[in-house]
Amino acid sequence: MAEGLYFGTEISYSIPQRDNCIPEKYLQPPSSLPHPGEGSVYQWDEVMQYVETPGLQGLCPPGWHVPTEADWNQLFSFYQNNAFAGSPLKYTGYSGFNASLTGAGFFNSDWFFPDFAAYFWSSTSHGPWKAWSHGLNEYNYSVSFYPAFRANAFSVRCLRDY
Secondary structure (H helix, E strand, C coil), X not given: CCCECCCCEECCCCCCCCCCCCCEEEECCCCCCCCXXXXXXXXXXXXXXXXXXXXXXXXXXXXXXXXXXXXXXXXXXXCCCCCCCHHHHECCCCCCCCECCCEEEECXXXXXXXXXXXXXXXXXXXXXXXXXXXXXXXXXXXCEEEEEECCCEEECECEECC
């Protein structure tokens, strides 16, 4: 999970991603991104290819999958759980995860928190309108988790199948 997913046809952020058999991505407006792929964000249904089963490949390459909540929690437990995992997971941290604080898109309305926070999707849904996500920011050592609306556009990290 050392790099963000960077796959699909770029579409304008004002257009919702849809189930049209074309993998679609949004690119965040330019900022101080250390890696160009870190600016790719996806709505949850698009990254999961409109299937709600946790741990599926989704838009990840063959042999990889969108991490489940259990996968994320295993990563956090390596760094003393989510209360302290944020610091080592950031680009300036020592974990190799290298999360760039790219911000996120909310409901195709605007980009929020660029250069301050990063948000990542889990493949675990939370009802028909939300899915679990994780966020970290510049000033806090923790990683938050909360059910976010699927229409939000967050980063995706793929996990190699084991």
